[in-house]
Amino acid sequence: MRTMRIRKFIFAGLLSVIILSRLFYGILGFVIQPIVSHQTQTKAALADRAIREITGSVDKWRNADWQKTIQTKFKASGIAVSITDPSGKKIFQTGPYNPKQFNSQQVMVIEDGKMRGTVKLFVFNHNQIYGILSAVIAMILAIIFNRWLMGRYVLKPLAAMSSAARRIAEGDLDFRIPTSRVTEVADVRAAFEAMGEGLRKSLKRQATLEEERRFFLTAIAHDLRTPLFVLRGYLLRLEQGKAETAEKAARYLSVCRQKSEQIERLVSDLFVYAKTEYMEQMDVNKREPFDFGLWMKEMIEHYRLLAQAKNVEIVDESGEETACPVQGDPHLLERAVGNLLDNALRYTLAGGKITVKWYRKGNQVCFTISDTGPGIPEQDLPHVFEPLYRAEKSRNAETGGTGMGLTIAKRIFKAHGGDLTAANRADAGAEFSGWLPLGEPIHVFRK
The missing domain is CATH 3.30.450.20 (PAS domain)
Structure with missing residues (x-):
């Protein structure tokens, strides 16, 4: 109008x-x-x-x-x-x-x-x-x-804005302001409508966050209580001298060590998860350039021994890929890709295979990490990146992680200007695909 x-x-x-x-x-x-x-x-x-x-x-x-x-x-x-x-x-x-x-x-x-x-x-x-x-x-x-025109296009919208302001003060955001042919009044109306829409979205987001917070606290309490209960039980047995033999005492200490490591992983993941909430504001000057291809080859080598211990093969299908310069935090990206490889190792049975591939596509460097495990149930695919979500509903640490690894990985990639998605392969297994924006070429000067 x-x-x-x-x-x-x-x-x-x-x-x-x-x-x-x-x-x-x-x-x-x-x-x-x-x-x-x-x-x-x-x-x-x-x-x-x-x-x-x-x-x-x-x-x-x-x-x-x-x-x-x-x-x-x-x-x-x-x-x-x-x-x-x-x-x-x-x-x-x-x-x-x-x-x-x-x-x-x-x-x-x-x-x-x-x-x-x-x-x-x-x-x-x-x-x-x-x-x-x-x-x-x-x-x-x-x-x-003229009084009718002024009333319709000036006085009525202004009265509606005044009423809307009082309703907003009372917490009621369901208001409508009539249109106006006066530019100044129309601008104020548009600003009012935008403010109302922003407040409605904010309240909706706040309600969602509050619901997530309750679930988050409940899940953390459960995940901390279980290993702490086991740890306290075995320590109490050791204190009461119920480990009659050295072998039993060693087994008790081994269980205590495993549970303390589980608690440490959970606390570490909680720390990284909290840190990733503010990563989008990370100073670009603190990022450093590196070659994604060389960095990925090092990551594969780090996990190759772990894979061999489980009789799982890690295959690099990238071949002689050209240089893939990116700019970011290698340590955080190592945490993200490490979470994906950990997830693939956890669900790939002995004799299985994990395939890693990366390539340049336009102004992006893309990669995929796929496995031959059971895959992700279709009903769980839309939720795999939600914090503390596990397809394995028992929340058993032996069959699943802390439930935040994939969430942390996605947040790290998005903070670097990229993204991460999950899907199931046509034959079997899960496949995670991600991308990062290419950075400036890295020049190496040799003497």
Whole structure:
């Protein structure tokens, strides 16, 4: 909808008052003119009869009965009569009158060459009265129309904004503000609507975060309570001397070590998870350039021994890929890719295979990490990157991680301007695909 500035709107309103007044005046004149003309003709005929009657009764001018008859006869007709003698002295007059509202006719009466007096008739001026009345009505109609425009496009939106402000203060964000053709009011309305929409989204987001927080705290309490309970139990047995043999004591200590490591992993993941919430504000100057391909080969070599211990093969299908310069935090990215490789090792059975591949695509470096494990249930795919979500519902640390590894990995990639997705392979197993934006070429100077 097109709008205009408030100054133009006010100027247009004032101009419309003048134009509409003239328009309404013309319309009213067209409607009333026939009536006024008929009344004027009627009054003219009455005036002619009155002139003939009065000038024909010169001898009765001073007769009280005749004057009373004339007074009664012309009172209701809107015709005023004034009779004066030759010296100008008033002989008779039919009540007060306002000369501005009357058209006058004057007749000098002469009999036998002698001046007998002067008769004046004042006929009510309908044209003037109806003209003034039409102008007043036209002005009122124009003002009412402009008042309606101001009310609809200025006052009503402003009143709605005032009401909306009070409703917002009371916590009610369900409000609507009418549109306006005034630019300033429309801008304020748009800002109000945007603020309301932002507050609604914020409250919705806050409710979602609150729900996630409750789940987060419940899940953390569960994940910490279980290993702590086991750790306390075995330590209590050792304290009470219930480990009769060295082998049993060693087994108890081994369990305590495993549970302490589990707690350490959980606390470490919680720390990294909290840190990734602010990674998008990370200073770009703190990132360093490195070659993603060489860095990925080192990561594969680090995990190759672990894979061999489980009789799992890690295959590098990248071949002689060209340089893939990126800019970021290698330590955080190592944590992200390490979480993906840990996840693949955890779910790949002995004799299985993990395939790693990376390649350049436009201004991105893309990679995939796939395994031959059981894959991800379809109902769990949309949730694998949610914090503390596990497809394995028992939350057993032996069959699953802390539930934050994939969340941390995705956040790290997004903080570096990339992304991470999950899918199932057509034959079997899960596949994680990610990408990072390419950085400036890395120049190596040799002596």
